[in-house]
Amino acid sequence: xxxxxxxxxxxxxxxxxxxxxxxxxxxxxxxxxxxxxxxxxxxxxxxxxxxxxxxxxxxxxxxxxxxxxxxxxxxxxxxxxxxxxxxxxxxxxxxxxxxxxxxxxxxxxxxxxxxxxxxxxxxxxxxxxxxxxxxxxxxxxxxxxxxxxxxxxxxxxxxxxxxxxxxxxxxxxxxxxxxxxxxxxxxxxxxxxxxxxxxxxxxxxxxxxxxxxx
Numbered sequence: 090x091x092x093x094x095x096x097x098x099x100x101x102x103x104x105x106x107x108x109x110x111x112x113x114x115x116x117x118x119x120x121x122x123x124x125x126x127x128x129x130x131x132x133x134x135x136x137x138x139x140x141x142x143x144x145x146x147x148x149x150x151x152x153x154x155x156x157x158x159x160x161x162x163x164x165x166x167x168x169x170x171x172x173x174x175x176x177x178x179x180x181x182x183x184x185x186x187x188x189x190x191x192x193x194x195x196x197x198x199x200x201x202x203x204x205x206x207x208x209x210x211x212x213x214x215x216x217x218x219x220x221x222x223x224x225x226x227x228x229x230x231x232x233x234x235x236x237x238x239x240x241x242x243x244x245x246x247x248x249x250x251x252x253x254x255x256x257x258x259x260x261x262x263x264x265x266x267x268x269x270x271x272x273x274x275x276x277x278x279x280x281x282x283x284x285x286x287x288x289x290x291x292x293x294x295x296x297x298x299x300x301x302x303x
Contacts, residue, residue, distance in 0.1 A: 175223050192233040213241045222254035248252065272298065 135143075177183055179190040191198070199210045214234065216227055233244040239245050249255040263269070275297060283293045 175220075175226070178220060179229065191239060192230060195230075195234060196237050208242045211238050212245045213257075214244070214246045216246060216248050217252045217256040219253055221248060 173183070179192065181190055182186050195214060199207050202210065211234070214230070216230065220226065227246055227248040231244060234246065237246045275293070280293065288296075
């Protein structure tokens with residue numbers, strides 16, 4: 090009889106506590122109260138001590154879950170890195186790299202082409218890729234390129250709406266034109282045959298694209 094009275098008393102306390110929560114919304118402000126500790130209805134065979142142990146175990150499990158989520162959360166605090174990292178693209182020497190920046194690379198690429206094409210290329214610089222989305226990237230490239238380009242050449246840097254996928258979309262359109270496979274691609278057997286014949290890569294593609302040597 091005493092066990093039955095204890096169980097009945099425990100159920101009354103639980104009902105009273107739940108009823109109080111319904112009428113007092115401030116009770117839900119406590120982070121621990123927000124956790125569902127019910128685990129289903131109390132069993133008639135569960136003693137008050139067992140019920141408290143079960144609730145404590147559920148509370149501990151919820152605390153461990155929150156701690157685990159906090160540990161797994163990835164957050165990187167950044168200060169001057171927001172400016173220093175993009176700067177490396179223009180001045181690799183800041184991190185000990187002995188090479189020119191992106192603007193110098195553009196100039197070298199243009200100068201590697203025939204002189205007759207250089208003016209047009211300075212006037213048609215296209216920025217693609219994720220780095221092109223850095224705020225102020227286009228203006229910085231255009232400003233520094235203007236300083237290195239011949240004074241009589243107009244300089245224009247173009248930034249598409251979606252620089253990340255722009256190059257891929259252009260390649261798709263290029264590959265869909267008539268005669269693409271015949272003129273701009275080569276099968277593996279032909280490639281290996283030309284390599285065995287002593288032709289290097291430039292000779293193979295020069296022949297394929299009907300490019301005559303200088």
